Amino acid sequence: MTEVLTGTVHIAGFEVQFAERIRQRCAWCGEILLDQELALVAIHVDPDDFNSNMTFSVWPAGKQVLHDGNYWSLLEDLPADLPGIINVDPRSCTRIPPELTIETKGKTDQ
Numbered sequence: 450m451t452e453v454l455t456g457t458v459h460i461a462g463f464e465v466q467f468a469e470r471i472r473q474r475c476a477w478c479g480e481i482l483l484d485q486e487l488a489l490v491a492i493h494v495d496p497d498d499f500n501s502n503m504t505f506s507v508w509p510a511g512k513q514v515l516h517d518g519n520y521w522s523l524l525e526d527l528p529a530d531l532p533g534i535i536n537v538d539p540r541s542c543t544r545i546p547p548e549l550t551i552e553t554k555g556k557t558d559q
């Protein structure tokens with residue numbers, strides 16, 4: 450039986466927290482991977498102390514994240530033939546031509 454691969458695999462970038470909002474995008478194509486109000490996703494570092502700092506869960510930067518409809522999953526990095534290099538998932542956004550994935554407004558051809 451052949452496995453059907455659906456969805457798109459993104460590369461998690463670093464999260465950005467501004468005011469009471471947190472956002473994390475794909476480092477490669479810019480797709481939004483997480484966009485939340487901190488009040489909805491943050492928890493106290495010490496759950497017994499409501500004065501303790503808040504923390505939140507994000508995708509690990511540099512790791513592959515599968516997005517398929519309402520399904521999100523962290524993918525394991527599978528080694529390729531070269532040491533230190535991982536296999537690129539066939540659904541990876543890195544395989545999509547840049548002109549289809551990134552904002553080009555304001556840029557000029559050189």
Ligand SMILES: [Zn+2]
Binds near residue numbers: 459476477479542543
């Ligand atoms: Zn992407």
